Amino acid sequence: MKIICIGRNYAEHAKEMKADLPTEPVFFMKPDTALLKEADFYLPDFTQDLHHEIELVLKICKAGKHIEEQFAHKYYNEIGIGIDFTARDIQAKCKEKGLPWEKAKAFDNSAPIGEFASKDTLELNNINFELKINGDSEQIGNSSDLIFSFDKVIAYVSQFVSLKVGDLVYTGTPEGVGKVNIGDKLEGFMNGKKMLQLTIK
Numbered sequence: 262m263k264i265i266c267i268g269r270n271y272a273e274h275a276k277e278m279k280a281d282l283p284t285e286p287v288f289f290m291k292p293d294t295a296l297l298k299e300a301d302f303y304l305p306d307f308t309q310d311l312h313h314e315i316e317l318v319l320k321i322c323k324a325g326k327h328i329e330e331q332f333a334h335k336y337y338n339e340i341g342i343g344i345d346f347t348a349r350d351i352q353a354k355c356k357e358k359g360l361p362w363e364k365a366k367a368f369d370n371s372a373p374i375g376e377f378a379s380k381d382t383l384e385l386n387n388i389n390f391e392l393k394i395n396g397d398s399e400q401i402g403n404s405s406d407l408i409f410s411f412d413k414v415i416a417y418v419s420q421f422v423s424l425k426v427g428d429l430v431y432t433g434t435p436e437g438v439g440k441v442n443i444g445d446k447l448e449g450f451m452n453g454k455k456m457l458q459l460t461i462k
Contacts, residue, residue, distance in 0.1 A: 262427040264291040264372050265418055266316075266345055270408050270433025286409045286417045289363070295372040296429075301460045302370055304443055308348035313441050314434035315392035315400045315449055318343040319411060320377055321428040328419040333412035334380075336424060341377035342390060342449040342456040343431055346370075347438075374429065375449050375457025383452070385411060391450045394441070402435030 268287040304311060322338040345366070352365035388404040409417070414432060418424070441447070441461050449457035 262293050262296075262425065262429065263422075264293070264295055264429050264431065265289075265422065266291060266366070266372075266431040267409070267414055267433045270414075271402065271406055271435045272408060273406075273436035283408065286414050288414075288418055289366060290422075291367045291372050294369050295367055297370040297373040297459075300370075300373075301462050302346070302373060303462050304441075305348070305368060307368075308350055308365075310348065310350040311441050312347045312349045312438045313392060313394070313399070313447065314345040314347060314438050315390060315402070316343050316345055316431040316434050317341075317388060317390055317402075317404060317451070318374060318377075319415070319430040319432060321424045321426060321430065324423070324425050326419050326423040328416050328424070330412050330416040333415035333419075336415055336419075337411070337430070338380050339377035340380055340383060340385075340388065340451075342375040342451050343429070344373045344392075344447065344449065344457070345431055345434060346373070346441075349440075372429075372431070373457060373459055378451065378454075378456075389450075389452050392437075393448045393450070394445050396446075399439060400435055400437035404432075406435065407433065 319337040320339040348365040352362045355362035392400040445461040
């Protein structure tokens with residue numbers, strides 16, 4: 262399986278990152294070694310500025326490529342909560358030099374994943390999600406604010422990369438990203454239900 266991540270898919274997050282709004286989906290990938298299920302996260306020693314990015318995650322249920330947007334909804338059947346951990350200091354250095362920044366995004370355990378819910382139980386254009394750290398709300402988002410919808414993302418990515426059953430698509434993070442520290446307790450919610458929790462160690 263692979264992890265496909267969509268960048269700058271919420272306008273306010275793009276603004277806080279001082280980035281232009283994209284005219285087409287921006288995506289990068291993480292390896293399967295980035296996935297972290299039901300476990301705490303150990304802060305790596307190569308970064309001094311690790312940021313949280315809470316995201317809605319699509320689980321691919323059908324293999325496909327060159328998918329038309331009108332059929333994209335058939336290729337994912339569950340939606341969950343995940344975190345895209347980002348070594349912001351490393352990413353900034355890579356960007357300054359015009360280098361790829363996989364090492365800031367694709368490192369081991371950088372993609373915690375929580376529970377999933379059936380797509381059929383959700384109103385896809387109105388999914389609320391939230392990240393709390395030590396009980397305080399740090400990020401709040403709603404799928405209605407996506408620049409590129411779930412289906413548009415699936416259709417676009419599949420023009421370049423074939424999708425396989427079990428692949429995960431992290432669909433972008435809302436504003437409010439920030440640094441995590443050892444001892445922080447992170448909780449991810451979707452429509453008010455806790456779907457993910459971990460402690461930074």
